[in-house]
Amino acid sequence: MTSGGQATSVTTVEIDRGKPALDIEAVRADFPILGRAVRGGNRLIYLDSGATSHKPRQVLDAERDFYTTHNAAAHRGAHLLGEEATDAYESARTRIASFLSADPGEIVFTKSTTEAVNLVAYAMSNAATAGPQASRFAVGPGDEVLVTEAEHHANLVPWQQLCQRTGATLRWFGVTPEGRLDLTSMGELINDRTRLVAVTHQSNVTGVVPPVAQIAAAAHAHGALVLADAAQSVPHRPVDVTALGADFLVFSGHKMLGPSGIGVLWGRRELLEAMPPFISGGSMIEVVRMEGSTFLPPPARFEAGVPAAAQAVGLAAACDYLDALGMSNVAAHEEALTAHALEALSGIAGLRIIGPLDTDHRGGAVSFVLNGIHPHDVGQVLDELGVAVRTGHHCAWPLHRALGAQASTRATFYVYNTHDEVEALADGIRQAQKFFGTA
């Protein structure tokens, strides 16, 4: 077992290959976009949910219903609609909290995962001038922020910038050749100077699920905070924030059947209470005088401006939809598709999978490189066949560099994907090889 493969709090899923985990035809019927034709009249085979997922009509209906019957600016207005909009927005918060086994007061709405990471990073640099309560978040010369080489740019660049603003030092875990975190020097990398560890909860390139609980335990032993980037985990498997061990967890709505423009920061209550704001303005203040202002308690302190209520309502509907399917069933379905893809793609000569070749502590992102064919060209041939994949470095340039790939082609799976679509991917790859004369 590699250093990254230790037992963690990750839910293990029993796969019964004889019985599908989801009624896939019923699921697909909920997604109108899957009925459209794409280039050449082909039916759409969408293998890019890691970038953004499609939306079931239940989510679209919930957003539409908000706009057609309750629309108003939440937390404002002395009128019925204002009351209903506030109620809808706060009910959505409660619904999303229950999806994560969290307390509603610990759910902060942001516009995206990226903004949620930036919220914490800027709160930390604002902490230097935000009074004694915030001092536990302040970083400066001599302090260290620890990330990993496997991060999406969204959980890397904000920490580079924090270090640049404050004089703190950025350090990182490297990766093994199969893309797992190399934890051999963890005892040195996590030390008394470490103030925060930012780590992915599932790689968007390799699918690797790092042992976040183990890293968090080591970080906490040195008084460091831990932020988990759950953009690729919360949509795909059961996540219980109370069991994870992290202090902050961030994810986006649009990757989990919800609308774009809404993301979530979950944070431990005592931390959010002590943390200074990032974006300031209306809605987040207690008293405003010309000389200065005081701020509301969390989560309102971190939600300046008129809230994205319709998007929050849509995200709550996505949680309903996923819970009705059962997150364990979602995970089992994706694990079966991933196992199928790993097997089908491993059998193609000249193809190298970037990431583990088995489904142990690994989610449904399958990235690969083909000898002699650039990912752009693979993606183009697949697109002509109706197969939508991602090509490039997937906002994880350092990880590609570490794994010896300039770029890769990535297939990601979700609730609406089928085993036939995995076969169509493998067939398309072989057609690309034939077209470019490499096989």
Added chain:
Amino acid sequence: MYQEIILEHYRRPLHAGLREPFDAQVEHINPTCGDEVTLRVTLKDAGGEPTLADVSYETLGCSISQASASVMADMIIGKTVGDAMEISEAFLALMQSRGEAEPDEDMLGDAVAFEGVSKYPARIKCALLSWMAWKDATARALSDRGEIAPLAQDSDGEKL
């Protein structure tokens, strides 16, 4: 999109590799995909006009970006900077045409094969990567010689 001419240039690129001597070298990157080109320009005087004695390059990228570098180098080596700039502008206009242009074959030669690429917005940058690198390298080489590069403009007069 994958015209035979494009595939031919991709499989057997012309003028590839970095050569000495050179007057300017640039490295351009497409940040959305990480494709890279390193390109060198060597100028000479021909009848008082700056002329491209050599354009050499190394690319790391897809078939479109590699074939485009090959076609470009083959078309512009030996041309005056002014003529090459005209070709470059015609190619840029073709790439921005969304497949609606009637390209000037006399001026663009093999580069007309890229017309199909203009229908795929995500790939236009692939086709333009080495042309942009060439313009940049030439402007630097000229300014090192104390000459001012001809101002490249697209059809709307927007500076590129």
